[in-house]
Amino acid sequence: MIRKILLSKWTKVAVFTACLVPFGVLVWRATQGELTANPIEFVEHWTGDWTMRFLIITLCITPVRKLLKIPELIRFRRMLGLFAFFYVCLHFSSWVGLDRFFNLHDMWADVEKRKFITVGFAGFLLLIPLALTSTKGWIRRLGGKRWQLLHRAIYLAAIAGVIHYAWLVKSDEHKPLQYAAMVGVLLLWRIVVWARKRWQQQPAARSISAKEPTTAETA
Amino acid sequence: MSEKKGSELTYSDITPKGAFASRRNFLFGMAATGAAVGGWKYLPRWFSGPGKGSVPHPLSGVAKWPYDATDKVTPEGDVTTYNNFYEFGTDKSDPSQNAKNFQTSPWEVSVEGEVKKPLKLSMDDIMKIAPLEERIYRHRCVEAWSIVVPWIGYSFSHLIQKAEPTPKAKYVAFQSYYDTRQMPLGPQAGIAFPYVEGLRMDEAMNPLTLLCVGMYGETLPNQDGAPVRMVIPWKYGFKSIKSLVKIRFVKDMPPTTWNIEASNEYGFYANVNPNVDHPRWSQAKERRLGEFFRRPTLMFNGYADQVASMYAGMDLRKNF
Numbered sequence: 001m002i003r004k005i006l007l008s009k010w011t012k013v014a015v016f017t018a019c020l021v022p023f024g025v026l027v028w029r030a031t032q033g034e035l036t037a038n039p040i041e042f043v044e045h046w047t048g049d050w051t052m053r054f055l056i057i058t059l060c061i062t063p064v065r066k067l068l069k070i071p072e073l074i075r076f077r078r079m080l081g082l083f084a085f086f087y088v089c090l091h092f093s094s095w096v097g098l099d100r101f102f103n104l105h106d107m108w109a110d111v112e113k114r115k116f117i118t119v120g121f122a123g124f125l126l127l128i129p130l131a132l133t134s135t136k137g138w139i140r141r142l143g144g145k146r147w148q149l150l151h152r153a154i155y156l157a158a159i160a161g162v163i164h165y166a167w168l169v170k171s172d173e174h175k176p177l178q179y180a181a182m183v184g185v186l187l188l189w190r191i192v193v194w195a196r197k198r199w200q201q202q203p204a205a206r207s208i209s210a211k212e213p214t215t216a217e218t219a
Numbered sequence: 220m221s222e223k224k225g226s227e228l229t230y231s232d233i234t235p236k237g238a239f240a241s242r243r244n245f246l247f248g249m250a251a252t253g254a255a256v257g258g259w260k261y262l263p264r265w266f267s268g269p270g271k272g273s274v275p276h277p278l279s280g281v282a283k284w285p286y287d288a289t290d291k292v293t294p295e296g297d298v299t300t301y302n303n304f305y306e307f308g309t310d311k312s313d314p315s316q317n318a319k320n321f322q323t324s325p326w327e328v329s330v331e332g333e334v335k336k337p338l339k340l341s342m343d344d345i346m347k348i349a350p351l352e353e354r355i356y357r358h359r360c361v362e363a364w365s366i367v368v369p370w371i372g373y374s375f376s377h378l379i380q381k382a383e384p385t386p387k388a389k390y391v392a393f394q395s396y397y398d399t400r401q402m403p404l405g406p407q408a409g410i411a412f413p414y415v416e417g418l419r420m421d422e423a424m425n426p427l428t429l430l431c432v433g434m435y436g437e438t439l440p441n442q443d444g445a446p447v448r449m450v451i452p453w454k455y456g457f458k459s460i461k462s463l464v465k466i467r468f469v470k471d472m473p474p475t476t477w478n479i480e481a482s483n484e485y486g487f488y489a490n491v492n493p494n495v496d497h498p499r500w501s502q503a504k505e506r507r508l509g510e511f512f513r514r515p516t517l518m519f520n521g522y523a524d525q526v527a528s529m530y531a532g533m534d535l536r537k538n539f
């Protein structure tokens with residue numbers, strides 16, 4: 001039953017629509033003049049928060065589908081990742097177009113001098129190749145292994161997002177710490193799975209490496 | 220848009236069936252706990268009514284000050300919903316919500332230290348020390364936003380004269396009200412309370428330094444520092460301490476809250492200065508609430524004529 005729902009075309013449409021809700025709410029609030037006394041800052045924070053949330057949701061897919069044995073969830077991973085990219089693009093544009101109003105000099109000074117902007121910018125740059133290579137064609141062209149390796153950059157982007165947030169708050173670290181905890185758990189799970197696999201495969205791995213060097217694969 | 224089944228084979232499932240059901244319960248439990256923990260803070264907000272705290276009332280007999288800033292006054296709704304008052308939460312929207320139950324009556328301000336006449340002042344006493352004036356000041360936050368506010372109060376120097384400081388008094392130390400029963404979010408703010416601030420004696424005596432009891436024709440709303448606060452228009456907003464309970468005249472430079480928190484970011488003087496950047500952002504421009512484009516920040520927030528001489532010969536890069 002669950003399987004059938006998850007595989008339905010309509011579920012994908014529903015999830016897609018749900019992912020647009022934060023954007024819709026933002027636009028709605030804008031038309032109602034409910035963007036607080038500092039609308040530009042509000043848009044910047046709203047889109048930054050939703051970038052972080054979508055990164056985290058995307059990182060949840062693999063653990064949840066494995067722990068709960070719902071492999072069908074993989075259908076949504078690309079879409080969620082691309083929504084993270086959608087929101088970071090809005091976030092970046094709100095900084096470029098609203099906050100700094102296309103003032104290249106100001107923006108460059110920020111990227112160069114302000115640590116939290118530098119880290120955020122790095123996170124954004126990391127996500128660009130992931131969005132570009134998210135298609136089936138690119139998976140084929142790169143080969144599954146290499147594609148997977150490349151897409152591990154999302155771990156770094158999530159970490160960059162957390163550091164970015166932690167560095168920009170003045171004193172109350174609660175919210176960045178909440179994100180840090182979530183990203184931490186999700187990455188820790190991967191480390192545990194990886195370590196367990198290594199542990200179990202060790203004898204086998206040794207016999208393989210005796211046959212052929214694996215450096216090309218792990219590089 | 221359907222994926223090929225084959226692509227799913229690479230993700231092999233390793234969980235045995237037995238562990239699966241209990242793990243699912245566990246995860247649902249985790250999710251429910253997470254939702255509960257995340258939601259508890261906002262629940263009271265949904266159900267909160269008008270609040271049980273003190274509310275502003277109109278002030279009469281307020282004289283007009285001749286030197287008002289000519290900038291457009293910021294809408295009152297912005298000044299009452301966009302606040303940094305960390306005792307009531309660290310989001311800009313928190314204080315207007317969480318200060319609703321703040322009781323500011325009775326109130327007492329203690330004037331003490333190096334003075335001939337220590338004082339315990341009620342709000343009635345404070346209202347009578349000097350005639351109230353409405354003064355339109357620019358107010359520049361260290362976070363690079365600014366507002367223009369019609370404050371009500373009088374020069375702090377009137378209170379100083381009443382207390383008669385001794386020649387030993389070189390600085391004034393201020394302290395805010397702090398009580399976790401009234402300010403339950405205080406312990407989460409990440410800075411130590413009670414909030415403390417300070418001025419050099421000549422700064423405190425400067426006629427621009429305002430002891431403030433109201434704004435927009437009324438007494439101060441709770442979230443803006445009721446019932447009495449300081450306003451020092453040529454310094455970053457964090458110098459303008461709110462909900463004042465103690466004024467102490469001292470010999471040495473007193474500790475100040477943000478300086479304790481991060482001394483490389485927030486100095487004792489904290490004069491508005493477009494040429495000295497905060498380590499994490501530029502101070503050259505500011506966003507005036509209600510305006511789209513950032514505007515250039517003025518030296519001493521545009522009050523250089525009245526205050527620059529106090530800092531003659533000082534290296535403002537070091538004494539930021």
Ligand code: HEM
Binds near residue numbers: 044052091158
């Ligand atoms: C992986 C990429 C990024 C993530 C996950 C991210 C996330 C966030 C988050 C969570 C916030 C705080 C929101 C809040 O306070 O509620 C934020 C704020 C902000 N971000 Fe990003 N961000 C990213 C990239 C960038 C980039 C590329 C820029 C610009 C170059 C940028 C500029 C800003 C600015 C200016 C703020 C507001 C700072 C302030 O108000 O003091 N971010 N971001």
